[in-house]
Amino acid sequence: MAIFKRKSKTGSFDALQLISNLNTFYTPFGNNISNSDVVKICIDRVASQCAKLKPRFIKTENDKTVTEKKGRLSFLLKYKPNEIMTPYDFIYKTITLLLLNDNAFIYPKFDKQTGGLKGVYPLRPVTVEMIVDTSDAYFIKFLFDNGESYTLPYDNIIHLRRHYGQNDIFGGTGSSGDHEAILKTISINDSLLQGIDNAIKSSMQIRGIIKMNGMLSEVDKKKQRELFDAALSESMNVKGSSIIPIDLKSEYIPLNVDPKLIEKETLEFLQSKILDYFGVSVPIFTSKYTEEEFNSFYESTIEPLAIQLSEAFSLGLLTDNQIERGEEIIFFSERLQYASWNTKVTAIEKLMSLGIMSLNESRALLGLEPIEGGNKRLQSLNFVDADKANQYQVGTEESKDENNS
Template sequence: MSWIDKLKNRISGKNATYAGMLNGMTPIYNQFGQNIYASDVVQQAMKCIVDEFVKLRPLHVKEEGTDIIPVHGDIQSLLNNPNPIMSKADFIEKISYNYLFDLNSFIIPIYYTWKDRAGRLQRKYTAMYPVRPMQVTFIEDASGTMYVKMEFGNNFETIFPYDDIIHWRAQFSVNEYMGGNEFGQADHGPLLKTLQLNNDLLNGISRAAKSTYAVNGIVKYHAMLDTNDTPARLKEFEDRLLKSESGILPLDMKADFTPITRDIKLVDNDTLRFIDEKILRHFGVPLCILLGDYTKDQYEAFYQKTLEPKIIKLSEAFSKGLFSQRERNGYKNRIDFYPKDLVFMSTDQTLEMVRLLGDSGALYENEKRRSFGLQPLPELVGVRMQSLNYVNVDIAANYQLQEKKKESEKNE
């Protein structure tokens, strides 16, 4: 039995109604659409983004003043090992593709609860699974609690409290609950037109290539040939053509050969490049990123424009789904997804920045590590180092006078 078949409905649904929407629509959404993934350019563009997401490292942290403290507990274990059938990289890859396909990625955390000695309800997470329901319906009960009913391809249905799931949305604009268009779906209309144009061009190139293997000439015989004799004469002509090493084919007075000239028009490189870049712009992936031939500045622009907003929303979606409001606001718990390295500066620029701010005591040691994309360490929490080569400007004059006095006394 699948893991999802073991889930039980959290509410009976008897007193539940559809969640209200200001535009008067019923909040039922189908995740259907034309398959844009059939395009090789779309596959490559998505893969560029997903490959960058896979490099992210999720970390459970708490804020204490200006410092960020890593928390090594059940939540971090869940982030490192999401479920028995997926590694951390597999999990991030799966939710990222769902996010790009549907502009809505749903993750279901599995947990059990108990009451501690003080009577407070505690929760322990055991796994979390990415799901791609065929239909989702937003409903609420009499108390105003929001629920999500999910229907899957095997006709399985289940209902979750909306606060208990992780919902990562893209293009959250005209719809009140889902990312995408007003129907909660990815609007692939403009992209499909470009993909159709690209497909037509590729088919034209294919037909042009095949035409080079078509009839290349006409052999005219100065006599009436019997129907049974025509294949033999044609075979004789082909044999002569194959045996001619010089490229010159001798013919007698019985036959004339008339070649067929072709003027095949292929699509120019600029047109093909324009179509590819038009598709890539839909996903925010420059051609240099796709080809892997990019500079530091180009990757920085790609990160800031395409990746960073999605990573911020991913972190906030996990924080909201795994922590209660009290845990987030009161105890400052959150989930951060750290990139592999700092993309805003070159390595030399980062080293210079850390050296200048670090020597003056303006950076905590964990902040220095984070500048290079490294995880903060518990033993460095609250540790701040300062170089003795610096002095406060208010006492600099007195310091210099004392040094001169010491030097004068030494000389005497």
């Protein structure tokens, strides 16, 4: 981890059993929830939408954005978080690690000479340990899969948490997350899917007994078995058929197999429990959602993550003085809004008339390129300051009193 350079069967039988050699057993799912395709798709749905967020380093004053800050931090957030990641890659991986582990750790790398920020890196440690020294200072110890270990001041790390409540420091029940709640459901779902797979294979197997009408020596039975296997193999693999002729000395007795499939409702119920765990609805999971369904997904799942990213990055990359001066890092969601064309047009009409949206911002919402001079904000003259509404309509209070006298 070169980025850490700063801060610190025998016997005599008269029958041949013909059962296709197919394994129909269950294998344990394991403890890695990412082995589940449903989990992978859920995480991708959330991470890919979060990756559309636009991190910006801004300065606000009186709850109004004054300007976007320039400099190295702004460049890293907008274009190149580190040497090998785009902003999309960086956010996607960060959210993926958070959903898999209930914790995500990001390491800001600083220049050893100048102290300037060089990049930010999502970490994937094997274990994480919190250490508190005698002066109540917090340190965090990372152990990676290559055996290397690093201990850093906790203040130097950007830490994101999910299901935060049972542990004072980490999300879930510890630094490696807590998947006990969902792992049982995933394991049951996986077992049922294996059952379906085994049922299909079982229904395709040739099961039966060839009864040899006569007394044969062990050598002759073995030879007959080999001849029958060869004939069956040739028929299936060469001629594309599972039918072979037998003479009067043999009798085929079929073994009936009646595999049971799992009900559709049962599978859907188990899958829905996994989807709910990650905050993903069925329409989002299948990518067949309406405007309202996406907006619900955004507000319940994506927006909380955007707020968490904004707060964690502001605290992790800015000094207390910068934050007090109104400087902060915000993960904006303007590229996320999913709406129909009519909804967008209606929003533009209302927002532009209030002077909230510029021409280029309106064009961006419609997926159009910016135009020269498009940063102007237009505002309707049909609006007036509420404090001056009386004067605008009927004149001053004093004038009205005089006319009534």
